[in-house]
Amino acid sequence: MNNNKKTKKKRHNGEGSIRQKPNGRYEVRISGRDMETGKSTRISKYADTLDEAVDIQHALSVAMVQTPQYLQNNTTVGEWLDNWLTTYMQHTLKQSTYKSYETYVRKHFKPSLGTIKLKELTPRTLQIFYNYKQEQENLSPKTISNLNMCLHKALAQAQSEGLILSNPSGSVSLPPLIKPHIEVLTREQQARLVQASYQFRYGVFVRMTLVTGLRLGEVVGLRWCDIDFYTNMLHVNQTLNRLQRYDDDEADSKTEIVTQTPKSQNSIRSIPMLPELVMDLQNWRTVQMQDAAAMGTSYFDSGLIATQENGLYVEPRLMREYYQKMLAAANLPNYNFHALRHTFATRAMEQGMDAKTLSILLGHYSVGFTLDTYAHVLTDQKWTAMQTMANMYNMEPPLRQPIQFF
The missing domain is CATH 3.30.160 (Double Stranded RNA Binding Domain)
Incomplete structure (x- = not known):
């Protein structure tokens, strides 16, 4: 050459x-x-x-x-989380879930971890962070678990793009989750609440929840087109809730009423209506027609079942206020609205409904979750079930026989 x-x-x-x-x-x-x-x-x-x-x-x-690309990258944790939210999450998550993630990033991750380079974030740093959140800020194990779940998703995306070699959030030790206390009305309390509910405009929706197990957002989001009076089936297709806006930068300001699909795919479901509920809804339809006649052109036909006198939606907060008034009228403690759903599930299991059917009616993601949530009901059922086994075994001791030596 x-x-x-x-x-x-x-x-x-x-x-x-x-x-x-x-x-x-x-x-x-x-x-x-x-x-x-x-x-x-x-x-x-x-x-x-x-x-x-x-x-x-x-x-x-x-x-x-x-x-490795990650060695060339000097993006900080805060920069990546902001990018991950706007690029991957904002247009794929429900508004409520997105606002939860955005709050986690803004209030928790960025102040403590935001300036750390993404490639230098370690399990030990995260462990110290979570320990501080639990011990100094008294965050619950559930909240810490939610924080790590959010961060794990963000870091998994960074890993898939070659920005980090491994996901440090998978190597931390989280505090054990504490099973939440389940509030359930006794049968006597339930009967008192039902009687008191007839004194109130929105009592029909308390009775509806007791016989369907609907969530509050599902109750106020229910439309007449979701009711099939021919087959007496109620179809859950949407929820109505007050949520923070997508573009809200402050934690506690600017909310809006949002209708969206239910909590999960399993929450989109159909529930047979008992005759008492069918009659309740038909009577309520008459009340709505009277409202429309009284309001004239000022009446707004929203198509919703739960409506105020002018036809507009009943937001969850207003429904809760009326519910608390019903509890007071029945001389009952301040059970939260979700206790009605738990009461429905408890009564269903007490009456012998199988867990698979109940799980479908409640819109749970698994039968195991249903059984775990309502395990308190199974104690009495286990005793009853064991009694059916009493005659299967001959437990009489044998007649005493002389000992034989061979």
Whole structure:
């Protein structure tokens, strides 16, 4: 090979180039890209001969390819979480879930971890962070679990893009979850509440919840088109809740009423209506017609079942206020509205409904979750079931026989 001939050898994009300088030496250039700034970066080496330059170019090309992308990236945890929220989460999550994630990032992760480089975040750092949240800020085990679930999703995306080698959130020790206390009305309390509910405009919806197990958002989001009086079936297709706006930067400001699909795919379900509920709804339809006649052109036909006198929706807060008034009228403690759903499930299991059917009616994601949630009901059922086994075994001791020696 003629080393004295001026040569400029170009390579394909990413492979670099070789060119001879006026002094006769060869310059090897390898180009790459800074993933944080988007700007190109270049490495230059020099050789005395073209063959040596080719060897250097090959070595640099391999090194450039083998250099992990995460080592070139200086994105901080806060920058990545902001990017992850807007790019991957905002247009795929329900508004309520997105606002929860946004709050976790803004109130918890960014103040403590935001300035750490993503590639330098370790399980130990996260463990110290979660320990602090539990011990100093008294966050519940459930909240800490939710925080880590959110962070795990964000870091999994970073890992899939080559920004980190592993996901540190999977190597932390979280506090054990405490099973929440389930509030259930006794049969006597339930009867008193039903009687008191007839004194109130929205009593029909308390009675509805006691015989369907609907969530509050499902109750106030129910429409007349979701009711089939021919088959006496109630179809859960949407919920109505007051949520923070997507574009709200403050934790406790600017909310809006949002109708959206139910909590999960399993929550989209159909529930048979008992005759008493069918009659209740037909009577309530008459009340709505009277409202419309009284309001005239000022009446707004929303298509919803739970409505105020002017036809507008009944938001969850208003329904809760009326529910508390019913509890007071029945001289009952301040059970939360969700206790009505728990009461329905408890009564269903007490009456012998199988767990699979109950799980479907409640819209749970698994039968196991239903059984675990309402395990308190099974104690009495286990005693009853064991009594049916009493006559299956002959437990009479045998007549005493003399001991025989062989």
